[in-house]
Each structure stands twice: as C-alpha cells, then as structure tokens.
Amino acid sequence: MKAFSVLSIYVAIVFLTSHTDAFTRDDFPEDFLFGAATSAYQWEGAADVDGRTPSVWDGFTPIADNKDKGYIACDGYHKYKEDVKLMKKLGLEAFRFSISWSRLIPNGRGPINPKGLQFYKNLIKELLTHGIEPHVTLYHYDLPQALEDEYGGWLNRKIIEDFTAFADVCFREFGDDVKLWITINEANVFAIGAYSQGFLPPGRCSTTKYVKCSTGNSSTEPYIAAHNILLAHASASNLYRLKYKSKQRGSIGFSIYAYGFFPYTNSKEDEIATQRTTDFFSGWLLKPLVFGDYPDSMKRIVGTRLPVFSEEESEQVKGSSDFLGIIHYTTMYVRKSTTTTSSILPRDHEFFTDMGAETIPIGNQSIPWGFESVLDYLKQSYDNPPIYILENGLATNHSSTLQDTERVEYIQSSIGAMLNAIRNGSDTRGYFLWSMIDLYELVAGYKLSFGLYYVNFSDPGLERSPKLSASWYSGFLNGTVVVAPQDITHPQSHFSGSSSM
Template identity: 40%
Template sequence: MKDINMDAFRFSISWVRILPYGKLSKGVNKEGIRFYNELIDELLANGITPLATLFHWDTPQALEEEYGGFLSENIVVDFRDFATICFEEFGDRVKLWLTINEPWVYSVGGYDAGRKAPGRASKYMNDAAKAGKSGHEAYIVSHNLLLAHAEAVEAFRSCRICKDGNIGMAHCPLWYEPYDLACVEDNEAAERAMEFMFGWHMNPTVYGDYPEVMKKIVGKRLPSFTESQSRKLKGSFDFIGINYYSSVYAKNVAEVDPDKPFWRADQHVEWKKQNKAGKAIGAQGGVDWNLMYPQGLRKVLNYAKNKYGNPKFIITENGHCDAYEKKKPKICELMDMKRTDYHKKHISNLHKAI
C-alpha cells in the first residue's frame, strides 16, 4: 500500500474476533485484539490513516442462535459492548470510525429478498428461503441497526481516548432519475425512492424519525422510536460515509399487491435501466446492478447537502467491476483504461459537488 502511495485504509473489525460468542460476559479474545493492534500500528508506521468499520454484516452466530441477531432489540446492548471494547483498545490511534456498513443492503438483502445472510424471506420473494417475512423483517432489522448505531456513537463520545476522533455510518445510495422527466408521478417516484433508500437510515440520525412517506406507506409494519431513542439518534454522526456505485431510472407504480409486501413494492417504484426514450442511464458494469453514471455521485452529495444540513462526507466506497477482465490478455488488464476512466469521471463529479 505504501509503495502505491495509499494514504488511508478502510478495514472491518470482526465482532467474533473480539468477542467469540458475541457477548462481553462470555469472554474477550486477547489474540484478536493483538491482531488489530498490530495492523493499526503497521498502518500508522507507514503513514496510512486507518478507518475502522464495526459491522460489515458479520453477526455472531451465537447471537443468531440465542435471539435471532438483529431481529431482536437484545442485540443493541451486545453491539454497544463490542463497540466500547474497540474504542477503548484502538481509539487512541484510530480516529475515523464507521458503525454500520450499508444498512439497507444488509436489511433488504438478508431479510426481504433473502439473497444475503441469513437468507430470510417470504416464499413469494425467494422460494429457497426456509423462514422469514418479507415486508416486515427488514424494517425491524434496520430499526435495531439504527438503535445499535446510536448506542455505539454515545459510547464513542464518552470514550476519553477518542475525543479527537470522528464517527459515522456508511450509506449506499443509488441516485434516481425520473423515467419520464415530463411525468409528475415519475418525478415523485424518484424522490420517494431516495427516501426509502437513503432517508430510511439518514432521516433518523438527522431528524430523529423515519421519512414521512415511509411512515405513511409502510404504516404499522414500520417500528417507531421512543422519545429517548429519537434524542440519541439525532446528530449521531460526525460525517456521512458514502458508498456510491450506480444509478437507475424511477418509474411510478400505482398499484402493488397488498398481500405480498416487500421493500421495493412499498416504494411504488420500478427501477429501470433505460428511460422512456430508451436511453440507458449508464454503461453496464460486470454485475447487473452496476450501471456507470458518474453524475449520480455529485447528485447524491448535493441532495444530502441540501436535505441533511451540509454534513461532512467521506467517500468510503466507489469502484467498477469488469465482466470480461479474466478473459483479457494480461497487458490489457494492466492498462485498465475502463477503471481509469471510471475513477477520473467520478473524481471530476466529486470536485463539481465541492
């Protein structure tokens, strides 16, 4: 990393590497702490700033078995304990922290579509799922992720050796353009999709509650915050982490099946790669969801600046995958002009946002 002039490195701290059974009461793994101490010290010795992520979807299996992981509010205390140990052990040297990585991806992927661990979903969403309730569990899980985030931030701000550090959450918003720019309903759909994807976890940390449109559409399936929880959530970040990769067109969907709820249906939005005129929003990347639209990064940042009070941002992820990379001659891989172009255009749009 030093040889290629990297000046920062983001890594995740494995919960079970610190607390093998997920709970403070069941013991701390000193070898795990030593591993991260050595990693952090080596980074700093080479002039590389560490940025640590506390939760990147690796819920301890013991907690999954005991109470269902993030389906239970019990996890909030255990996550705070884990976070507190990390702050006390590493906070004198790690000055940039992320509590949760991409909460919507974890909640929807694991508990609505059932395509990511723990693979829970209704049968109408994923026939391979053995358990789950789409349109319900993702909202419960995200609620507990937010409560865990707030508790971790409170612990961080009480940590004596962490006083000059900063903490936030890594969000992964798409940018939505209206499918038909002249259609009022499609313009409203694009805004509604942003609220369901970005506002779902941003609004509570800025305003203490979910977006009004989510409360209206999701209704009783969306948990609510107590006054105390709302107070803890408001202002619970020093910066916003942005993982940006892709954008889509948003087309309004008037009617959905009320008997088969899921997160995408709740938006009343269909995601489209092409607009009404047949124009693709961007070149197709190596995976289906990766559509290259560099302007989307600038638009996401401007959206968040205007909606959430001009916060500080760190671009915590951005990149391009090439479907044909392994089929190319090595010299072509090394030239890598697609990635060069991708990063150049995204950095240019970042500069425009600034």
C-alpha cells in the same frame, strides 16, 4: 451486488452537456483523504484460525447458489504486511477495513480473543508505521453466528447491548490510533438484502421474487432490523462521545448505500415515484439520523409495520453521526410501479413493493452527474453533513488481464464529479476506492473483482499483481497524473420509452 431487477430499455433522451476542468490531487482540500477499502470477511480469510468462530457468512450460500466462500479469501490475515507495503507503494493516505466481531469476541460477548486482538493491533501499527491512516468499520455484515442462533441477531433488541459492548472493546483497544469510525456498513442494503430479499445472511424473506428463503417475513423484518441498527448505532455513538471522544479525539459515523435517482420520464407520476424512492432508500435511515424520525411517506405507506421511535429514542438517534459514510456505484432511472397495491397480498409485501416504483440501471459505467447529484442532494436535504465516500469502483470479470482501462475511466470520472460537488459546497472529506486488491465479493464470489491489484486465487501464494488502475491511482496521488478536461452529459427528459423483462 444488484438489489434491483434489470430491464432492457429503449428510450429517446435529450442530453445537456457541461464541462469539467482539468484537475490534479492538489485541487482537493489539503486535509482531504484518499484511500482504498476492504472488509474483514472479504480480505482476511483464516476463517478458523487463532480462535475465530463462525460468523453468519461462513455457513451462508449467497445468491445464484454460489459455493465460493471467504475461508481463505486473500489471506490478508497472514499477508497484511505485504499488502500494507503495496498500499505504501500506491501512496494511499488512508485504508478502510472492518473488524471481524467473531475474531475479536468469539462468542459475540464475553472474553476477548487475545490473538484476534493482537492481529488488529499489529495491522493498525503497520499502517501507521507506513504513514497510512486507519479508518475502521465495526460491522460489515458478519454477525457472530452464536448471537444469530441465540436470539435472532438484528431482529432482537438484545443486539443493541451486545453491539455496544463490542464497540466498547474496539474503542478501548484501538481508539488511541483510530480517528475515523463507522459503526455499521451500508445499513440500508444490509436490512433489505438480509431481511427482505434474502441474498445476504441470515437470508430471511417470505417472497420468492429474488431468492427462496427458508424463513422470514419480508413485510416487517427489514423495518425491524433497520430500527435496531439505528438504535445500536446511536448507543455505540453515545458511548464513544461520553467515554472516549475527549481523549481520543476521533469521529464516528454511519454508512448507507446511495444511488443517484432520476425520473424515467418527465411525467408527474415518475417525479413522485423518484421522490418516494429516495425517501425509502436514503431517507429511511438518514431522516432519523438528522431529524429524528422516518420520512412521512414511509410512515403513511408502511403504516403499523414500521417501528415507532419513542421520544427518548428519537433524541438518541438524532445527531448521533459526526459524518455520513456514503457508498456509491451507479445511477438509476425511476418510474411508477405497474403493480397496484390492491393486487398485492399481505404476505407478498416487501421493501420494493412498499416503495411502489421500478428502478432501471443506467449501464455499468460511471455516471458522473449521478454521483454529483447524490452529494448535492445530501447537501441540500441534510444540512450539508461531513461526508466520506467509503466505496466507489467498477466491477469487471476476474481475470489476469491487467489493462483495466474501464476502471481507470470510471475512477477519474467519479473523482472529477466529486470535485465538482466540493467546489459547489459539498462538505466531502475523503474518498475510499473499492477495492485495494481483488477480494472475495460477497454475492459474486471470485467471479467479479474491483481491485487495483489482481490476486491469483489459483496460486497457493495468492500472488498480487498491479493493474493499470493501480498505476493510475498512484500517479494521481503523487501528483504526476493530470486528469484532462471532460464533457459530462446530463439527461434532461425522455420523450418515449418501453421496456421488456
């Protein structure tokens, strides 16, 4: 998904070059985890099977009027044993997946669906039998529609109690076998996409800059939703620590999407805009988790539209994550916005106008120095927290071409950048490639894919076929692939530039 508008850039750049030594799997710490990832709605399918009720995704039409749905997806619900065998063949050490709330608890609260419960027990058992560690995300955008209809989901503080009860069921039923938990996936993109831009369910917004929404308030709702997300995470984390951690000995974390951000020019204005962008996009959720409150820049700019933590809430949220789950795909240049605040009507405020900066994607390839900079930023700014890379990968057009050389190049340069960061002191402990197989991609449907395995969505049997990237990743994990030394270019400054929409 692209949360930013794309500009065409014409700019002169001075580059500095650094060097990455050759490396293998053995260059990483012994307990470092390499895995791959999926999510429930994108992988399971079986949308109306065995007691699952609708989630907010089932009735939602994503951006660009995409009519594709995840009703069947990869049919992981029925083909999980086949997929676990592929994971074993790859040599995966861990597998990240999410729990479908409406499959496990169809009404959002109350009785557990026994068939849904048994599915996840069977999946976890199958993974462990094949020596693969399960890494579970509780919430990956798929709120039960019943709770959205009843009280507005994440915009209502009732969600805190219901999410905590859902988490309690998961901890109780699966926690003896699961040692790594993520409460809420990619919380910043979720709050922005669902409540400011409207391209994620429930599709709320009040501006027409990105998509046309039927309801919502882009100037307040993303901040309300994010506040409730933080409180729900803290509540579930506190429950786990009080009730389960001493026996189950697992860890619980929180996930954000992290871009690498760099000034577009060497001007003071662009440097300030870059810091403000970092505060809004990453500090928005990380500052409360680590220090107990929102960034000062957000409090100043958003003002009374930004919720306020009580002293008790601040203490609950602060320190509520044992680790951070980081999702990273690409790097952005940042420059000061050309839109002045005085020209924005109150109804036109949304997250990116508050941020007051324009972001410019740097191509579609891996930017190793951008990835490395994210890990260094987290080390320097947030007391070097334990980190798991929960998603990293390259999208290509979905086709039967199995020679995905671009993806191989992306993966190896990303892993090299991560290794550099670890050698420089980052406490990064795991890497999950997105994705294990081609999935239903939430915004792009079946048009784009990230998978190591190609899925023929036209075939009733949804046949899986290994791509070149599967062979490469398998060779890297079993030690037969040595990544050659690489020169990495870093931008130093921009002399001049112009852009056009």
